[in-house]
Amino acid sequence: MELLCGWGGAGAFSDGKLTLSPRVGGFLSDFIAEPELKDLIRQADETYLSFGAPPEVLGRSSDRTEALYREAKLAGLEFIPQEIRHLGTENCLPLLTRMRESLGKKVEVFFETPVKELRAEDGRARGVLLGDGSSVEGEFVVCGPGRVGAAWIKNELERLEIPSVPSPVDIGVRVEAPAPILQKLTDLAYEAKLIYYSKTFDERVRTFCMNPYGEVVTETIEDIVTVNGHSYARKRTENTNFAVLVSSAFTEPFRDPIGYGKYIARLANLLGQGVIVQRLGDLLDGRRSTPDRIQRCITRPTLASAAPGDLSFVLPYRHLKSIIEMLEAMDRITPGIFSRHTLLYGVEVKFYTNRVKTSPALETRVQNLFLIGDGAGITRGLMQASISGMLAAEEILRRMK
Numbered sequence: 293m294e295l296l297c298g299w300g301g302a303g304a305f306s307d308g309k310l311t312l313s314p315r316v317g318g319f320l321s322d323f324i325a326e327p328e329l330k331d332l333i334r335q336a337d338e339t340y341l342s343f344g345a346p347p348e349v350l351g352r353s354s355d356r357t358e359a360l361y362r363e364a365k366l367a368g369l370e371f372i373p374q375e376i377r378h379l380g381t382e383n384c385l386p387l388l389t390r391m392r393e394s395l396g397k398k399v400e401v402f403f404e405t406p407v408k409e410l411r412a413e414d415g416r417a418r419g420v421l422l423g424d425g426s427s428v429e430g431e432f433v434v435c436g437p438g439r440v441g442a443a444w445i446k447n448e449l450e451r452l453e454i455p456s457v458p459s460p461v462d463i464g465v466r467v468e469a470p471a472p473i474l475q476k477l478t479d480l481a482y483e484a485k486l487i488y489y490s491k492t493f494d495e496r497v498r499t500f501c502m503n504p505y506g507e508v509v510t511e512t513i514e515d516i517v518t519v520n521g522h523s524y525a526r527k528r529t530e531n532t533n534f535a536v537l538v539s540s541a542f543t544e545p546f547r548d549p550i551g552y553g554k555y556i557a558r559l560a561n562l563l564g565q566g567v568i569v570q571r572l573g574d575l576l577d578g579r580r581s582t583p584d585r586i587q588r589c590i591t592r593p594t595l596a597s598a599a600p601g602d603l604s605f606v607l608p609y610r611h612l613k614s615i616i617e618m619l620e621a622m623d624r625i626t627p628g629i630f631s632r633h634t635l636l637y638g639v640e641v642k643f644y645t646n647r648v649k650t651s652p653a654l655e656t657r658v659q660n661l662f663l664i665g666d667g668a669g670i671t672r673g674l675m676q677a678s679i680s681g682m683l684a685a686e687e688i689l690r691r692m693k
Contacts (some may be wrong), residue, residue, distance in 0.1 A: 297438075299388060299392055299403075300385075300388040301436075301438040301665070306384060306522060306674070307378070307379070307380060307384070307506065307523045308380060308381065308384040308387075308674065309377075309378055309379075309501075309673070310337065310340060310376065310673075310675050311374050311375075311376055311673050311674075311676075312333055312337060312374070312375040312376065313372075313373070313374035313375060314326055314329045314330055314333065315372060316673065317671065317672050317673025317674070317675050317676040318670055318671035318673060319670050319671070319672075320671065320676050320680065322670070323652045324652060329679075332679045332682060332683075333679065335682065336675055336678045336679050337675070339678075340678075343387050343390045343391050343394075344383070344386065344387050344390060345377055345379055345383075345387060346377065346378070346379065346380075346383070346525070348378075349375050349376070350377070350378055350481075350482035351373065351375050351376050351480070351481045352375055353373055353375075354480075356480055357373050357480050357481065360480055360481070360625070361373065363624075364625055366624070367621050367622070367624035367625050368489075368621050369486045369487065369488050369621050369622070369625070370486065370487040370488075371481075371484065371485070371486055372485040372486075372487065373481065374481070374483070374485060376482050378482065378523075379525070380523070380524050380525025381522045381524050382524050382525060382526070382527070383525055405422060406422065407421070407422060408420075408421045408423050409421040409448065409451070410433060410448050410452065410661065411427065411429075411433075412452055412661065415657075415658060415659055416658065416660055417430070417658055417661040418433075419433065432660045432662070432688050432691075433660065433661050433662070434662045434664055434681075434684050434685075434688075435661070435663050435667050436664045436666075436667050436677075436680075436681070437645070437665075437666070437667050438666055438667070439642070439643050439644065439645070439666050440513055441645075441667070442550055442644065442645045442666070443550055443643075445645050445646075445667055446550065446645065446646050454648060454656050454657055455648075455649060455657070456646035456647060456648045456649070456669070457647050458541075458549050458647075459549065459647050459669045460539045460540055460541040460549065460644065461540055461549035461550065461552060461641065461642070461644065462498075462537035462538065462539050462540075462553075462642035462644075463537065463540060463556055463607070463611055463640075464497075464537035464607075464611065464638075464639070464640050465536055465607075465615060465636040465638045465639065466508055466519045466520065466521055466533055466534070466535050466636070466637040467533060467536055467619070467629075467634060467635070467636060467637075468508055468521075468531050468532070468533040468591060468593065468594065468634070468636075469532060469533075469631070469633075469634045469635070470530060470531060470532075470590070470591055470628075471504060471505050471529075471530060471531055473532070473626060473627075473629055473631075474502070474504070474534075474626055475504075475532075476625075476626060477502070477625070477626055478504040478532060482502070482504065483501070483503075484499060485498070485499060486499045486618075488618045488621050490613065490617045491617060492613050492614070492617065493610045495538050495539070495540075495610060495611075496538070497536060497537070497538050497614045497615065497617070498536075498537055498539070499534050499535065499536060499622075500534065500535040500536075500537050500642075501520070501522075502532065503521045503522055503523035503532060504523060504532045505523060505529055505530070506522055506523030506524070506529060506531070506533055507521065507523070507529050508520075508521050508533050508594050508595040508637055509521060509522060510567055510595070510597065513643070514554075516558055516561060517561055517567060518557050518560075518567070518639060518640055519595070519598075519637045519638065519640045520535075520640065521533040529594050530592065531591060531594055533594070535640045536615050536618050537640065537642060538610075538614045540611075553641040553642075553643055554643075556606065556607065556639055556641065559605075559606050563602075563605055563606060564598075564599035564601045565599060566597060566599060567595065567597070567599070567637055567638065567639075568598065568599055568600075568637070568639075569581065569593055569595065569598035569599065569601070569636070569637050570600065570602060570603050570635070570638075571589055571632060571633060571634070571635060571636075572619070572630070572631065572632055572635070573631075573632020574602075574632075575603060575604065575612075575616075576616070576632070578604070579602070580600070580601055581600040581601065581602070582600050585600065586600045586635075589635065590633045591635050593635055598637055603636060603638045603639075606638055606639060607638060607639065619634070644666060644669055645667055645668065645669040646669050647668070647669035647670065648663055648667075648668045648669055648670075650668050650670070652683070653683050653684055653686070653687035654668055654680055654684050655684070655687065656668075660691075662687075662688075664680040664681045664683075665677040665681070
């Protein structure tokens with residue numbers, strides 16, 4: 293089953309975290325004032341609620357979250373409070389199905405119809421060229437290729453001479469530990485956003501996609517198998533998982549961070565024939581994990597297909613060192629996470645489209661060509677991706693009046 297393409301993209305089979313904070317999930321605040329962005333978040337949230345999103349909001353601020361913020365500072369971490377509406381993996385697909393059924397009464401939706409090229413003439417959008425050689429003409433073109441389309445849209449931007457700059461690539465591991473170890477964080481924040489700057493390399497390291505009582509899963513991008521995680525609203529495991537990602541921004545002359553990330557992921561696949569799992573203790577001792585060592589681990593892996601191995605053969609030293617330092621810092625606020633029984637799965641990679649200079653409505657220098665979602669390299673999460681579509685739609689409606 294394809295998890296990253298189709299209706300809803302990666303969101304259809306994610307665990308559906310709708311972040312209600314303007315500081316999380318993208319960079320729309322770079323050109324939208326915070327009060328306006330908060331109002332757009334409210335509008336998008338109301339839409340999700342109308343299609344069946346649960347009413348409960350997690351991670352609301354309290355005296356305890358303020359105490360956690362101070363505790364994180366003392367550990368060398370930045371804790372970013374956020375409110376989340378958690379759909380749950382089992383609820384995303386039904387919700388998106390209801391959205392599709394509603395839109396199906398108003399628009400035509402074509403599946404398995406790949407777009408080969410964006411068409412433009414005299415600086416204006418003209419439509420798209422399909423993979424079978426046919427064309428679809430239109431006065432406006434809204435392009436939302438998602439992360440899986442990052443390489444394709446990069447090539448299209450270059451062909452259309454639309455300036456862009458490479459976005460960072462996030463490379464790291466999926467961490468899994470017994471849920472009680474992280475309960476202090478997940479009870480307060482559900483998904484704790486923590487940022488750390490490594491002492492050795494001054495690299496930006498962050499937690500991402502924390503899944504209380506969740507499970508580790510694989511995802512496929514082209515021919516590459518990487519790792520991810522999700523959690524259900526009702527079904528529970530005994531573990532919590534989250535990603536620790538190191539952001540790498542490259543300088544000239546290198547301009548292919550996507551290719552670099554794919555290279556690292558392919559290396560893991562070469563060594564482990566898929567995803568590799570390693571005990572933190574084995575990594576620190578400079579030895580690979582074996583099936584027997586994983587069997588003796590008190591953290592029971594939720595991804596049974598992961599191959600025991602050695603991540604030091606895959607991840608660059610600066611990444612491994614930064615990840616280890618991050619887990620050491622986290623151990624000061626969540627004792628036990630830096631245990632030898634903590635499991636590390638690799639690799640997890642987040643590809644981002646080149647950052648494109650756009651108008652606040654996400655229009656490119658090609659008139660009437662809009663890039664939404666991760667297409668412009670500006671959004672990251674479901675909520676800001678949703679809002680980007682609203683911005684483009686409102687501008688198109690204004691011009692059509």
